[in-house]
Amino acid sequence: APDAIVSNITAGVAHQYNGYYLFNPNFFLLNDKSIVQHNFYMYAGASGIFRKYLSWGAFAKYNFSGYNANDLLLDGNIAVSFYPFKKKDEPVTLKGRFYTSLQEPDLFSQRYYSNHYKWQNDFGKTSLTRIEAALEIPTWKMNVSFGYALVNNYLYNDTLGIIRQNDALLN
DSSP states (O other): OTTSSSOEEEEEEEEEEEEEOOOOTHHHHHOOOOEEEEEEEEEEEEEEEETTTEEEEEEEEEEEEETTTTOEEEEEEEEEEEOOSSOTTSOEEEEEEEEEEEEOOOHHHHEEEOSSOEEEOOOOOEEEEEEEEEEEEGGGTEEEEEEEEEEESEEEEOTTSOEEEEOSOBO
């Protein structure tokens, strides 16, 4: 049922096909025109609601093969509502969210060739962990939120336009 404590469950196994045109001088010799990547992953999600007081959701994805092998994504959220005011259509809502991911850098960060720049990198996976909380009180037109994140192996472009990886933990 759409209003059940567990109202939605999804799961599956999927294939992702990525085709890139990424110029390389070897293309003149090998007559190749593109680079193809395949990713195979599984995913699962669930969500639900308990009356009008509690709603929640969770999602997980894991790449078990391909360019993005061992990439992981976990995302979960919860919202608790209560009704202390006379207007019963405007609840006070407390929300929370947790998100974490471990992802392979995209192909253009790893390999690039042009007239002015070229690189062949072997960057490590980027890790991101976030926690968020919010309090909404529509009667008072108030919304307060808090977020904190940790990033490891962050990719950035330096002042010369060259992509680099910061191996320090950033918050």
